[in-house]
Amino acid sequence: MATLREIRRRIASITNIAQVTDAMRVVAAARLRRAQENITATRPYAEKLDTILGHLISQIENPTHPLLERREVKHVCLISVSGDRGLCGSFNSNVIRTTTQRSQHYQANGADVTLICIGRRTHEHFSRRGYDITDAYVNIFRQLEFQTAVDVVHEFEQLYVDKQIDRVEVIYNNFKSAILQTVLVEQLLPLEPEVPEGDELFLDYVYEPGQEALFEMLLSKDLNMQMWKVLLDSNAAEQAARMAAMENATQKANELIDELILQRNRARQTQITTEISEIVSGAAALEG
DSSP states (O other): OOOHHHHHHHHHHHHHHHHHHHHHHHHHHHHHHHHHHHHHHHHHHHHHHHHHHHHHHHHSSSOOOGGGOOOOOSEEEEEEEOOSSOOSTTHHHHHHHHHHHHHHHHHHTTOEEEEEEESHHHHHHHHHTTOOEEEEEOSOGGGOOHHHHHHHHHHHHHHHHTTSOSEEEEEEEEEEETTEEEEEEEEEESOOOOOOSSOGGGTTOOOSSOHHHHHHHHHHHHHHHHHHHHHHHHHHHHHHHHHHHHHHHHHHHHHHHHHHHHHHHHHHHHHHHHHHHHHHHHHHHHHO
16 A cells, blocks of 8 residues: 555645646637637638639539549548647547548559648658658648648649649548547549539629639639638647647546545554554553
8 A cells, every 4th residue: 555655745746737737728728719710710711712613613614624634543642630749639649540541542442642741740650650751741830821721732733733643632630619520531632612503692693804714713722721721620629629638637637636635544544543553552561
């Protein structure tokens, strides 16, 4: 059985840990509020832009563009988006597991797979295992900027136009709420905007400077916006996951402290009882 001194040391140590995890929970909660505001403001614009592209495709006869070209899938680029730090539950491991599964799926079908890693965790994991990594973006979530999304898009867009890759997918944590984040796999290239059905608001639209010119201009903008939405989603999901993980850690630490306090009280009671017994025994011996 642990001594009274050891129990007291454990209580002090776990109390310090609980204070740290609670502070991390507060920081994550503050960051989550800002990240949630950003993704909430961005989603409607990204969705409407995708809808406009879908309508333009439906109005243009035989639209031709390198980003719309569908080819036999021989080379695939997977964009794996994780965080730069841990202590966020299964946030990073879920993305890594899904990326591994998608890679194995394409390799089993005879396709080569290359990765673009966004976040330190995916980069460290896949680089140690010898995966083909085209590029890595590390520590971008400290100060997330739209230019980062533009840089990522420019990289895989050029590879696709040059026919070095035949498909691009992004794997990331989608932010649903503070308690729910789900891993999504979305195809970025070839572009497949959804054609709106029964949307009468588009029937009388007159596009200037013309549908084809506007379509050409909006393609890259749509990709940039979709990538930006992915980064914002992942950032919000990471903060939510970290807040939940730190809250659970703090709760477990407090429960362990309560158990140790009971052990300390029992140990003190045992020590006092032993001392009383020794005093009584000593007194009895003196009287005898």
